[in-house]
Amino acid sequence: MTNPAVRVDRSVDVLVIGGGPGGLAIAECLALSGVGVVEVLERESEAGGIPRHSFHTGYGLRDLHRAMTGPAYARRRVHLATAAGAYVRTGFTATGWAGPLTVDVTSPTGLERVTARAVVLATGARERSRAARWVPGDRPSGVFTTGHLQQAVYVRRQAIGRRAVVVGAEHVSYSACVTLAHAGVEVVAMVTDQPAPQSYRAFQAGARMRWRTPVITDVSVSRLVGRGRLEAVELRRSDGATRLLACDTVVFTGDWMPDNELARTGGLTIDPGTLGPSVDGLQRTSRSGIFAVGNLVHPVETADVVALRARRTAAVVLAQLNDPKAALRPCVPVVTDGSLARVWPNIWRPDVRSAEVGRLTVWSRAFVTRPVIVITQADRVIFEHGSRRRLVPNRPTALVGGWSAKAVPDAGPILVSVH
Amino acid sequence: MSAGPTPTEVDVVIVGAGVVGCALARELGRWPWRVALVDAADDVGDGTSKANTALLHTGFDAIPGSLESRLVARGYELLRDYASAAGIPVEPVGALLVAWAQEQLEALPGLAEKAAQNGYAATRLVDVPELYAREPFLGPGALGALEVPDESIICPWTTTLAFATEALAQGVALMLGTELLSIEPRPDGGFLLETSRGRVSSTYLVNAAGLRSDEVDHMAGHHGFTVTPRRGELVVFDKLARAKVSHILLPVPTSRGKGVLVAPTIFGNVMLGPTAEEVGDKRATGSTEAGLADLRRHAARILPALLEEEVTATYAGLRAATEHSDYQVRLHPDQGYVCVGGIRSTGLTASMAIAEHVATLMGDAGWLAGEHRPSEPPSMPNLGEAFPRPFEQAGRIAADPAYGQIVCFCERATRGELRDAFASPIPPVSMEGLRRRTRAGMGRCQGFACGAELAALVEDATRS
Numbered sequence: 001m002t003n004p005a006v007r008v009d010r011s012v013d014v015l016v017i018g019g020g021p022g023g024l025a026i027a028e029c030l031a032l033s034g035v036g037v038v039e040v041l042e043r044e045s046e047a048g049g050i051p052r053h054s055f056h057t058g059y060g061l062r063d064l065h066r067a068m069t070g071p072a073y074a075r076r077r078v079h080l081a082t083a084a085g086a087y088v089r090t091g092f093t094a095t096g097w098a099g100p101l102t103v104d105v106t107s108p109t110g111l112e113r114v115t116a117r118a119v120v121l122a123t124g125a126r127e128r129s130r131a132a133r134w135v136p137g138d139r140p141s142g143v144f145t146t147g148h149l150q151q152a153v154y155v156r157r158q159a160i161g162r163r164a165v166v167v168g169a170e171h172v173s174y175s176a177c178v179t180l181a182h183a184g185v186e187v188v189a190m191v192t193d194q195p196a197p198q199s200y201r202a203f204q205a206g207a208r209m210r211w212r213t214p215v216i217t218d219v220s221v222s223r224l225v226g227r228g229r230l231e232a233v234e235l236r237r238s239d240g241a242t243r244l245l246a247c248d249t250v251v252f253t254g255d256w257m258p259d260n261e262l263a264r265t266g267g268l269t270i271d272p273g274t275l276g277p278s279v280d281g282l283q284r285t286s287r288s289g290i291f292a293v294g295n296l297v298h299p300v301e302t303a304d305v306v307a308l309r310a311r312r313t314a315a316v317v318l319a320q321l322n323d324p325k326a327a328l329r330p331c332v333p334v335v336t337d338g339s340l341a342r343v344w345p346n347i348w349r350p351d352v353r354s355a356e357v358g359r360l361t362v363w364s365r366a367f368v369t370r371p372v373i374v375i376t377q378a379d380r381v382i383f384e385h386g387s388r389r390r391l392v393p394n395r396p397t398a399l400v401g402g403w404s405a406k407a408v409p410d411a412g413p414i415l416v417s418v419h
Numbered sequence: 420m421s422a423g424p425t426p427t428e429v430d431v432v433i434v435g436a437g438v439v440g441c442a443l444a445r446e447l448g449r450w451p452w453r454v455a456l457v458d459a460a461d462d463v464g465d466g467t468s469k470a471n472t473a474l475l476h477t478g479f480d481a482i483p484g485s486l487e488s489r490l491v492a493r494g495y496e497l498l499r500d501y502a503s504a505a506g507i508p509v510e511p512v513g514a515l516l517v518a519w520a521q522e523q524l525e526a527l528p529g530l531a532e533k534a535a536q537n538g539y540a541a542t543r544l545v546d547v548p549e550l551y552a553r554e555p556f557l558g559p560g561a562l563g564a565l566e567v568p569d570e571s572i573i574c575p576w577t578t579t580l581a582f583a584t585e586a587l588a589q590g591v592a593l594m595l596g597t598e599l600l601s602i603e604p605r606p607d608g609g610f611l612l613e614t615s616r617g618r619v620s621s622t623y624l625v626n627a628a629g630l631r632s633d634e635v636d637h638m639a640g641h642h643g644f645t646v647t648p649r650r651g652e653l654v655v656f657d658k659l660a661r662a663k664v665s666h667i668l669l670p671v672p673t674s675r676g677k678g679v680l681v682a683p684t685i686f687g688n689v690m691l692g693p694t695a696e697e698v699g700d701k702r703a704t705g706s707t708e709a710g711l712a713d714l715r716r717h718a719a720r721i722l723p724a725l726l727e728e729e730v731t732a733t734y735a736g737l738r739a740a741t742e743h744s745d746y747q748v749r750l751h752p753d754q755g756y757v758c759v760g761g762i763r764s765t766g767l768t769a770s771m772a773i774a775e776h777v778a779t780l781m782g783d784a785g786w787l788a789g790e791h792r793p794s795e796p797p798s799m800p801n802l803g804e805a806f807p808r809p810f811e812q813a814g815r816i817a818a819d820p821a822y823g824q825i826v827c828f829c830e831r832a833t834r835g836e837l838r839d840a841f842a843s844p845i846p847p848v849s850m851e852g853l854r855r856r857t858r859a860g861m862g863r864c865q866g867f868a869c870g871a872e873l874a875a876l877v878e879d880a881t882r883s
Binding site: 003004005006007043044091093095104106107108109110111126127128129130131132134136137138139141144145147148151152155156158222223224227257261264265 | 655658659702704705706707708710711729730731732733734810811812813814816817818820821823824825828831850863864865866867868870871872874875878
């Protein structure tokens with residue numbers, strides 16, 4: 001059989017775009033519920049998302065109740081989705097929209113135009129590159145993000161370098177350190193513009209003891225130096241003082257950016273904080289029939305949290321399929337002031353009962369001990385909550401449910417702030 | 420002096436495989452003589468030519484009567500036609516010279532007059548309502564504009580490669596990775612060139628060395644000019660910014676240069692830049708904190724919404740500015756030497772006209788003999804966002820599934836295109852070279868998703 005030389009139109013019940021933890025988890029639940037054809041489009045040659053290249057353990061704790069390596073977790077998620085009856089198509093890239101619930105797809109088998117009754121965006125997130133962070137200087141080789149580094153080390157077994165600086169001190173930064181150690185690269189330092197590291201204390205202590213890696217706080221990378229190969233990074237303290245740190249490798253970690261191209265070209269409302277599509281507590285976007293899960297909407301949560309939250313969204317997609325005529329209620333934006341970097345959910349709809357939605361999740365700009373979250377609408381305090389959990393920059397903190405009980409539809413945006 | 424292996428014998432050697440050198444090689448390769456194109460870099464177009472603003476200029480703002488004015492106007496026509504024949508993407512998006520101050524507004528009629536003196540009569544004044552209707556994201560405070568409808572955007576990389584590919588097909592010897600060390604006169608006339616890869620003996624010498632054209636001029640015994648690199652920093656924004664700008668938005672020019680512009684790129688991105696800063700170092704192609712801050716300030720005024728978008732790449736190019744305001748093209752009849760220096764940012768547009776002009780000078784000097792051979796432009800793979808690419812062509816994927824296998828997701832470069840690039844007459848030898856031939860790796864993720872795979876492909880290709 002040869003491939004057709006024309007575009008093929010076809011239909012499915014649910015189209016999930018992106019085969020990472022979120023997309024695979026929701027596809028599994030929907031397929032099990034017997035909604036019909038559930039199809040996952042994965043552009044890579046293998047599904048599973050970022051865990052495929054993250055070889056340390058710790059995956060699967062909260063969703064699968066065991067500790068696994070990233071690749072094992074990815075394989076398990078693919079297995080669960082396919083065993084449930086979902087079609088996981090690898091090498092299939094959704095390139096754009098051809099209708100409200102219709103996407104154009106490219107694969108080696110040809111071009112397709114796939115129409116679904118519901119579309120779930122699960123396109124994930126990427127780390128910002130050096131350029132996206134506006135870091136000036138030369139353009140030498142030896143400059144990585146964690147995603148690039150992990151594929152280079154674990155999948156391709158490429159030579160990396162000898163002395164690395166890791167930019168960032170959050171969870172993924174420690175993951176990069178593990179990868180560099182595996183590749184025989186000495187980590188000269190981790191550098192962060194925050195006053196302290198932002199990962200679990202256990203990771204931080206582990207890195208200190210195993211590799212004696214110093215964490216240089218309160219500095220940003222102000223320049224890359226090196227023609228051909230990286231020779232040094234220039235660090236700038238908050239008081240303006242600079243110094244050079246010799247290295248042949250630099251890994252820019254964290255600073256996640258949602259892969260929001262389809263969300264934007266589809267005309268979905270984009271949240272100014274997350275830069276992903278705005279979603280309510282049920283992960284419904286601004287357009288009827290389009291849902292968003294995973295780190296596209298909250299860059300970034302760990303894979304298990306993503307999977308658990310995606311599972312909960314499956315019920316919402318089912319409700320939509322059962323009652324496709326149900327119009328989306330008008331939504332109220334949930335916004336933050338300068339005290340927080342971003343908040344999830346991004347919108348509130350009156351039909352969302354507080355009990356249904358997940359806990360309010362916030363991303364702080366700074367370390368805050370004993371935070372008090374205050375939610376106001378039209379200058380009226382509708383919720384106040386003091387937490388014992390310390391807010392840590394670059395790390396999502398899920399606080400409490402029930403925050404929207406006193407919200408009303410017509411009183412303007414809901415403002416979340418931390419004191 | 421006769422130690423070492425026998426030198427490569429040619430009739431003419433061109434030093435510098437930038438866009439001008441490659442255009443010269445294509446032009447001079449059409450005559451029945453042996454031509455060598457020499458460059459220290461391991462790829463064509465690897466110096467100034469790879470980091471320009473990628474505009475196809477009408478020459479409306481050149482100095483009337485200058486050689487540059489004439490060659491840019493002629494080059495525009497030649498390259499537009501050649502691009503269409505070779506499949507080099509060109510989009511005639513047009514330019515708007517935006518006036519932000521009263522004196523700039525008052526300068527617009529004078530610029531229209533100057534354009535007419537340069538032989539370009541299609542400019543038109545645009546009032547404020549029309550300006551904002553056509554560029555709704557333009558920052559507040561614009562007072563009017565001069566429209567230059569034929570200013571276009573072009574793929575600079577495909578252009579250089581097309582010239583070099585055609586030259587190669589004509590039998591031009593492409594000597595890359597070959598650094599010129601010294602030039603000696605041959606006792607019988609002509610030149611003996613010492614290079615990092617042996618000696619080259621040639622009757623004629625053409626200097627198209629760009630940033631180093633003054634050094635080659637010195638080696639040839641002349642001191643016609645000094646190149647002072649002028650660094651231009653550029654910022655490339657995400658493709659999602661492309662919907663926010665329709666035209667090339669130019670400032671009203673000042674004595675310091677053309678100024679900072681905002682323009683769509685042929686790859687579907689938006690470009691901001693260049694800065695203009697004289698630097699002493701011919702390798703100072705890094706971006707600077709001050710330069711990027713300056714560009715941010717310009718963006719905040721010209722197109723504030725641009726700063727909401729992600730940055731895909733930053734880079735800096737060095738323009739080969741000299742103390743002269745015009746191109747420095749000179750033929751030295753007694754010596755058999757032609758200097759093609761001082762070619763600044765208009766060199767991409769003018770490249771074919773410069774080559775034609777040099778061929779005319781050489782013909783007039785009696786150096787060119789015989790009939791030139793007919794030559795066909797090569798058929799280049801399309802990198803332009805506005806034209807069909809393999810991933811969106813059902814017929815091509817049906818004929819060859821590799822065109823449906825996307826490797827670089829941001830740029831939608833397919834395995835088929837990567838394979839074709841490695842099998843092409845001038846294959847890439849580095850990630851950068853692969854990027855310039857396929858767009859792979861130049862997208863928003865900068866290798867987060869496919870960087871390791873592309874590196875493996877380059878390694879495989881260069882090992883064999």
